[in-house]
Amino acid sequence: MAEERRPAFVVVGKNERKVDGVALVTGKPKFAGDLDLPGTLCVKILHSPHAHARIAEIDTAEAEALPGVACVLTHQNTPLTRYTTAGQGYPEPSPYDARMFDTKVRFVGDRVAAVAAETEEIALEALKKIRVRYEELPAILSVDGALAAGAPIIHDEKDSPGIYDAAKNIAADVDIDVGDVAQGFAESDVIVETVCETQYAQHAPIEPHVVLTNLDEDGRLVIRSSTQVPFHVRRIVARVLDIPLHRIRVIKPRIGGGFGVKQEVLLEDLAALVTLRTGRPALVVLSRQEEFIASRTRHPMRIRVKLGARSDGTLHSLEMEVLSNTGAYGTHALTVLSNVGSKTLPIYNKAKNVHFFGKAVYTNLPVAGAYRGYGATQGYFALETAMDELADGLGMDPLKLRRRNAIRVGESSPIFEKLGEGREGVAQTVKSCGLERAIELGAARIGWEEKRGKRPRQGSRVRGVGMSIHMQGSGIPQIDMAAATVKMNEDGSFNLLIGATDLGTGSDTILAQIAAEILGVPVSKVIVTSSDTDVTPFDTGAYASSTTYVSGKAVERAALAVREQIVQVAAAMLADDGGNLDEARFVLKNERAVAPNGRGVTLAEICQRAMYQTGQFQIAATASFVPDESPPPFMASFAEVEVDTETGRVQVLEYVAAVDCGVAINPKMAEGQVEGSVANGIGFALTEEMLFSSKGRVRNPTLFDYKILGARDVPPIEVILVPSFEPTGPVGAKSVGEIGINGPIPTIANAIHDAVGIRLTKTPFTPERVLDALRARRPG
């Protein structure tokens, strides 16, 4: 740990209030759906009732004739450009297998048509008047079905580039090798193998997807969207609708949670086309049911992990095979698949032989996409379950086994270089790692030594403890790019313009804290404007745990450049005084620039001189950052559970997440990221699951039937921020948005095993599955 290198901070490390907090707690109209534009049309979508069918005919005449209908969109009157809805950097590593509207539907919920009307009632009425004749095709409702010989081909079109093998329904394929796993297993003393399966799960942000479009006074298209990726929205909409990029402005107002589901260009094209066709504002809001059937989900996966270890517990051979269900379209198929390995395997860098391979296959089920954790969540279930089994096989404490094999400061893993996001990765050594300490602190907090293996029983209820360890990344190296502009005002305040996208995480606030720290002002003197493609510089967006590390570094650089300009002016102002004016030794604090001799001038005076008096110029700078590495945050997570052997109910009594995210710029916000992602992860582990009919229809598309955890369901979650300092990060920070969600599934699974001796390998761990496993357990 490099704690000694940590400088003394004034603003960084403080629990500053959110810069947008007062507006949010007073209910100010800050969200995309809160703006009323006169004459706004309501857009509604007709979704496919079939899992797989050709559209033989669409007749919209009756719908168009309905008074109040402004326009009806189908494949007959919209661009046929192939694209991906994945809001990724360009060129996107996802196949261009989608169209605005296609002649074929590939899942129940696929787009068939859209109506724009004066009111929601009229739009819904018009949807009923659209006559569609479908020619039903056999549907594929499982990954095994997709790979079976003679399976129907879901993407049989000839014009979709980027599909790995369309004829076999394989969207993406990955296969990387380090050393020789076969020989590695032959040389191993203990070998375990496990297969884990994860479910269809939905992000369920409380704010659904919302897009509002209009033409401004100059006839330019303005898109206000609840998006995590405003710049990608602009680029993709320009291409799909074939309009010049400079005629589009994308604004991201406050957004009500995203978790990856808003990293998709899901609705912007529809609203934009309605506005371009009619000249009128258009609003499209998904209903909660549409969120479930027609937005995006986590990729369900079946993952096989085989581990071989020496008798001293050193991992020697590690094999991971992934079968991922990408649903009807391949958005994020390749990159999520890659991340199953790239964000898990490096944590056990002692294994000399590693084989990671897998496929993402198409099915006629809802479309999987980006979801917090991005494949790592699924990967850790299998990996950390297998590690627990290996500990059993070795007769070794699971903590000790993980300590022996975990990556440390100064170490690397060949996986970093071999496996990137849909392509080769980037070599890196770990420069900060609080994992060892996280294991120690977490174990002490949960009471590992006292509780492990004790199985205290009260009636039919038995308790146990489990743990697992994790890493994620901080952005995508050599792909992500962020920029920031800092501009000074004559009262000594600053505008901070950032393309970065605050989706509720608090990134506007922590980025302001970075700038304030460097410029020697309170956060209140930093005015943040973010995510407006006309106003703010470029940023790839809020995904891949990129904001704190990548956008933060851009802000740090811009602020340092402005600091330099401030000091130059200050030195000139103090020149008459004589004394030491070594610019390198100026300090900015308390809204003043102070020379080494102790004399200083206020920032307001400095800017007034630069603006109005001598050598006039605007004190401002823009800086960019493209990371050369992706420093992993680390986590050790622990849970104590109680399993009722009569009802099968699993209750988490306490959850502990000890996290190393480098310097926590705003500790409460960093804790909040972990608490929220852990709560979501406990939901995956215990209750959340999309259920399907035999025809591929989602059976539980409501928040009543799809159970996300409420305040009564969430156990006490203790987050321990483990101090570390990342030398390549802004003010020593790493990112922390995703890692927490990887913990609960394996941690709870391992705790259940500690309590009652069963290995659950299919999420969620419902009472039925627990009882089945208890019954199937061999006596003794």
Added chain:
Amino acid sequence: MKISLTVNGAQRAFDVHPGDTLLEVLRREGYKGVKKGCGAGDCGACAVLLDGRAVNSCLVLAGKADGSEVLTIEGLSKDGALHPLQEAFLDEGAVQCGYCTPGMVIASLDLLTHHPDPSEEEIREGIAGNLCRCTGYTKELRAIQAAAEKMREARHG
């Protein structure tokens, strides 16, 4: 049909359709702090106080509310001063995206009005109908406890 409501202390008359929910009417009339998350009473984002009790405004027909008193999140701060609940939500980091916050604060206000000194269990029960996908509720629980304490102090001088 015409209905009359007292919204945040001001008497107002609204033209509504018989099928309109209170949520639709309030948002149409500019109370955008009232959020729609599901339209089915499952998430609590649209909670308002109706005659002093928290309700999901998406489940209340506007016509049925005729003559009632409504408090939305916009009516909570007085003369620019935030309510102790709002202050506590900010100070404890209980606000992330802020979309569930208005409903959560309204539900908490109902709770603290009727149980000035709630146990943690009572708080969890009190906000059980308000889903939050960002925070895991940990910071909300602390915020509500902190606000309860401040409100009790204010009441007893």
